[in-house]
Amino acid sequence: MIALQTRNLSKTFKVKRKGAGLSGSFRSLLKPEWEEKPAVHGIDLTVNTGEMVAFLGPNGAGKSTTIKMLTGILHPSSGEAQVLGLTPWLERTRLAYSIGAVFGQKSQLWYHLPPVDTFDLISRIYELNRSDYAARSKDLIDRFELGPYLHTPVRKLSLGERMRCEIAASFLHRPQMLFLDEPTIGLDVIVKQRIRELIRELNRDEGTTVFLTSHDAGDVEELCSRAVVIHHGGILLDAPVQRLKREILSRKTLTLTLSESNAGYSLPPIAGTELIETEGRKLRLGVDLKSTGIEAVLSAVIGQIRLDDVTIEDPPMEEIIKHIYGLRGGNAT
Numbered sequence: 001m002i003a004l005q006t007r008n009l010s011k012t013f014k015v016k017r018k019g020a021g022l023s024g025s026f027r028s029l030l031k032p033e034w035e036e037k038p039a040v041h042g043i044d045l046t047v048n049t050g051e052m053v054a055f056l057g058p059n060g061a062g063k064s065t066t067i068k069m070l071t072g073i074l075h076p077s078s079g080e081a082q083v084l085g086l087t088p089w090l091e092r093t094r095l096a097y098s099i100g101a102v103f104g105q106k107s108q109l110w111y112h113l114p115p116v117d118t119f120d121l122i123s124r125i126y127e128l129n130r131s132d133y134a135a136r137s138k139d140l141i142d143r144f145e146l147g148p149y150l151h152t153p154v155r156k157l158s159l160g161e162r163m164r165c166e167i168a169a170s171f172l173h174r175p176q177m178l179f180l181d182e183p184t185i186g187l188d189v190i191v192k193q194r195i196r197e198l199i200r201e202l203n204r205d206e207g208t209t210v211f212l213t214s215h216d217a218g219d220v221e222e223l224c225s226r227a228v229v230i231h232h233g234g235i236l237l238d239a240p241v242q243r244l245k246r247e248i249l250s251r252k253t254l255t256l257t258l259s260e261s262n263a264g265y266s267l268p269p270i271a272g273t274e275l276i277e278t279e280g281r282k283l284r285l286g287v288d289l290k291s292t293g294i295e296a297v298l299s300a301v302i303g304q305i306r307l308d309d310v311t312i313e314d315p316p317m318e319e320i321i322k323h324i325y326g327l328r329g330g331n332a333t
């Protein structure tokens with residue numbers, strides 16, 4: 001079954017053109033000139049019920065604009081979309097009963113109230129039956145382990161505690177589809193991991209369709225089976241995450257922080273790695289997992305030198321986009 005379908009979905013913003021300096025500001029105030037700014041163009045997308053899809057792209061690619069159209073917040077300039085059989089911008093209220101949305105940068109919880117009060121409020125907004133709500137909130141409070149801070153004002157919660165409450169709140173009305181915009185932004189590794197487990201669990205138990213944007217390749221790899229990459233408002237790649245992992249996410253960045261006594265050490269060539277940069281005692285290496293393993297790189301170094309720290313990161317989204325363009329023989333700019 002299809003949960004979401006778009007045809008040629010496009011959005012162009014009308015923005016005021018402002019001349020340089022004070023005189024330019026005056027001129028645009030008295031005689032404004034407008035220009036069209038395309039943010040999203042020609043998005044054709046089908047998402048099946050129960051699928052977990054990552055919607056990726058660098059800053060300004062058009063992800064939030066697309067999500068805003070799919071949740072009915074924005075009207076498109078042209079094109080069509082159906083989410084759970086409804087046209088979001090025409091049937092926004094009806095749709096709201098069946099979808100949930102979490103924006104990592106914006107809270108839906110009342111800042112000065114404890115999460116339990118927002119949960120109650122949400123239950124009334126969605127007109128949940130009292131006994132259903134009691135059972136549902138208990139289940140989510142247990143799953144997300146919210147007991148210890150359920151009665152603490154949101155402003156006093158850590159980011160990780162708040163995000164667990166945010167996601168639990170978005171599941172209260174049993175949405176069939178969940179939009180997650182950067183759900184793990186700014187969280188530490190342990191909390192990220194727990195949040196991913198919980199989303200996976202709810203997708204498995206309740207068949208919730210998940211549409212996720214993230215700059216964190218870990219969210220994509222661990223949650224989604226399919227990735228749609230957009231750039232300059234259009235779809236650049238729509239592929240299984242397994243393929244993305246094999247072809248594109250197979251590169252990791254390994255940062256070695258040398259101990260004081262080894263400052264100035266120059267790294268010998270190691271197969272499957274390239275030295276990206278040296279910054280003080282930090283050496284940043286690009287490791288191609290198709291031809292070597294992290295452990296092989298580390299064992300080539302350990303024993304030779306003393307290390308204070310080691311970090312392993314995914315390449316930034318901009319690098320992934322460049323790589324996709326490279327595979328297609330194009331230019332990322």
Ligand SMILES: Nc1ncnc2c1ncn2[C@@H]1O[C@H](COP(=O)(O)OP(=O)(O)OP(=O)(O)O)[C@@H](O)[C@H]1O
Binds near residue numbers: 060
């Ligand atoms: N209300 C608006 N008026 C004018 N331009 C806008 C508006 N909202 C977004 N844009 C522009 O549309 C383009 C796409 O923005 P959008 O927020 O959808 O990108 P994004 O992929 O979500 O980026 P990020 O990862 O930085 O959140 C950008 O060039 C942005 O400046």
